[in-house]
Amino acid sequence: xxxxxxxxxxxxxxxxxxxxxxxxxxxxxxxxxxxxxxxxxxxxxxxxxxxxxxxxxxxxxxxxxxxxxxxxxxxxxxxxxxxxxxxxxxxxxxxxxxxxxxxxxxxxxxxxxxxxxxxxxxxxxxxxxxxxxxxxxxxxxxxxxxxxxxxxxxxxxxx
Numbered sequence: 745x746x747x748x749x750x751x752x753x754x755x756x757x758x759x760x761x762x763x764x765x766x767x768x769x770x771x772x773x774x775x776x777x778x779x780x781x782x783x784x785x786x787x788x789x790x791x792x793x794x795x796x797x798x799x800x801x802x803x804x805x806x807x808x809x810x811x812x813x814x815x816x817x818x819x820x821x822x823x824x825x826x827x828x829x830x831x832x833x834x835x836x837x838x839x840x841x842x843x844x845x846x847x848x849x850x851x852x853x854x855x856x857x858x859x860x861x862x863x864x865x866x867x868x869x870x871x872x873x874x875x876x877x878x879x880x881x882x883x884x885x886x887x888x889x890x891x892x893x894x895x896x897x898x899x900x901x902x903x
Contacts, residue, residue, distance in 0.1 A: 747788050756784035801862035805852050809867075812847035815894050816840060828869050846877040850895070853878055855902040 753760050766773035813823040818840035826841035852863045860874040885892045
């Protein structure tokens with residue numbers, strides 16, 4: 745991303761010396777340093793390499809995804825690691841992750857009020873994919889009593 749080290753360090757809240765030590769292969773980096781650098785890199789990535797942007801939609805989507813994973817009985821770590829572009833429809837873990845993603849899209853847009861474009865950017869998909877997923881959840885709600893129960897429970901909590 746061609747981010748100057750001083751800007752990355754400032755966004756991460758670490759010193760340039762801390763960055764250099766984290767980068768050395770013979771010295772294991774502190775977990776907290778790696779976490780700070782990861783958050784800073786994500787902020788830069790979300791703001792397309794300019795000043796570090798807000799993590800609001802990104803963090804909210806991740807929380808929606810973790811919650812949705814629990815609701816559909818999926819492993820949250822696997823869901824977070826799942827690549828939506830992979831389209832592995834024969835993989836049961838990927839399909840569970842896709843189900844959780846759809847539910848997370850619905851929660852983030854319909855209940856939390858985030859724009860589909862922001863949610864899509866956070867999820868690594870297009871705005872159209874988010875829109876289609878939300879429509880699919882709404883359509884499935886009429887035929888699937890379990891899904892309707894889950895959505896009503898979410899609505900009660902967030903309304």
